[in-house]
Amino acid sequence: METFVINGKEKIKLKVNIQGDSVVYQFKEMDSYLKFTFQDSNNIIGYWKNNRKGASYPLTGTTQLKSRFEAAQSGPSKKVFSSYKVTFGLEKGSWPAIGLFEQNNNVISGTFLTETGDYRYLDGNVFGDRLYLSCFDGSHAFVFTAKINGDSLSGRFYSGASYQTNWKAIKDENASIGDPNTLTYLVDKNYELSNMRFHTLFYGRKKINFKKHAITLIQIMGSWCPNCLDETNYFKTLHANYTDDGLQIIALGFESQKTNRGRKKHLRAFTKKARIPYKVFLAGKASKKEASQRFSMLNGISSFPTTLFVNRQGEIIHVHTGFNGPATGKVFEEYKKETESLIEAALLK
Numbered sequence: 001m002e003t004f005v006i007n008g009k010e011k012i013k014l015k016v017n018i019q020g021d022s023v024v025y026q027f028k029e030m031d032s033y034l035k036f037t038f039q040d041s042n043n044i045i046g047y048w049k050n051n052r053k054g055a056s057y058p059l060t061g062t063t064q065l066k067s068r069f070e071a072a073q074s075g076p077s078k079k080v081f082s083s084y085k086v087t088f089g090l091e092k093g094s095w096p097a098i099g100l101f102e103q104n105n106n107v108i109s110g111t112f113l114t115e116t117g118d119y120r121y122l123d124g125n126v127f128g129d130r131l132y133l134s135c136f137d138g139s140h141a142f143v144f145t146a147k148i149n150g151d152s153l154s155g156r157f158y159s160g161a162s163y164q165t166n167w168k169a170i171k172d173e174n175a176s177i178g179d180p181n182t183l184t185y186l187v188d189k190n191y192e193l194s195n196m197r198f199h200t201l202f203y204g205r206k207k208i209n210f211k212k213h214a215i216t217l218i219q220i221m222g223s224w225c226p227n228c229l230d231e232t233n234y235f236k237t238l239h240a241n242y243t244d245d246g247l248q249i250i251a252l253g254f255e256s257q258k259t260n261r262g263r264k265k266h267l268r269a270f271t272k273k274a275r276i277p278y279k280v281f282l283a284g285k286a287s288k289k290e291a292s293q294r295f296s297m298l299n300g301i302s303s304f305p306t307t308l309f310v311n312r313q314g315e316i317i318h319v320h321t322g323f324n325g326p327a328t329g330k331v332f333e334e335y336k337k338e339t340e341s342l343i344e345a346a347l348l349k
Contacts, residue, residue, distance in 0.1 A: 030138035073128030084169035116303035191297035194314035198281035214246035215346035223270035230325035252283035
């Protein structure tokens with residue numbers, strides 16, 4: 001029997017293994033799994049193991065719920081608008097976002113766009129003046145709660161077992177955040193990108209050859225990052241459509257294991273599981289600071305993923321920060337058009 005984790009329109013297929021009286025559900029690309037036993041025909045108990053963080057989180061499950069969240073209030077559900085200007089982290093270190101939602105009676109779905117990427121597929125319910133949204137993808141467990149007050153929202157964001165912060169939002173059909181095409185930029189025009197060396201997954205260190213390709217996309221990513229996986233799935237389409245015309249895609253993995261050997265082993269396994277058809281190199285540990293040091297010609301790496309567009313002379317001609325993927329709907333479609341136009345223009349030169 002096929003088993004999925006469902007977040008709104010997203011269905012994540014799990015690999016099923018029976019271990020004694022327990023059932024183990026393994027995520028395909030993310031290094032995590034669910035393990036539980038049946039208490040009876042309707043209820044389970046177990047845990048979620050996130051290998052990257054080396055942590056386990058208890059879980060229970062039941063077949064008795066009729067919606068993602070249990071009703072917290074009775075009566076008609078208040079209206080949630082389609083677009084909001086959002087601020088997270090009200091206590092300190094706040095960051096901006098755009099909230100995009102679709103509501104059907106008391107069922108709601110959507111996502112938040114930030115300057116480093118989207119919060120992927122969120123799904124939940126509205127009961128009276130209370131909003132509840134969540135997402136679980138094997139790497140992240142997000143829960144958003146809020147009180148609806150006219151055209152504004154105010155609530156709490158929970159990530160994993162330990163992080164939480166306040167957030168607020170105001171209806172705004174023209175809400176905006178920093179432009180992903182200008183957030184990261186060159187600060188040193190005398191760089192030599194073609195001299196940089198990275199670890200191959202099987203042999204030693206190697207330079208990237210730009211001369212044979214009209215344009216190269218350098219994907220600065222990590223196998224632990226769901227936004228990077230969303231981007232990888234899109235880049236696989238680009239690879240299929242444009243490689244014969246002169247496109248090269250290179251993934252540079254910044255991984256969380258303690259040693260280079262462990263990072264390389266994990267990245268190699270991810271490359272196989274995700275069926276990545278283009279070249280993948282190990283670049284370092286999962287650290288924005290280390291990534292910024294490796295690419296010191298830029299003002300910094302503020303997001304995994306970040307994509308560099310490079311011409312055959314090894315010159316960076318465009319940088320895109322973060323990745324707002326398929327959960328963002330029209331935003332994702334606009335990004336695809338923009339990216340493919342940049343590639344096609346470079347291929348004509």
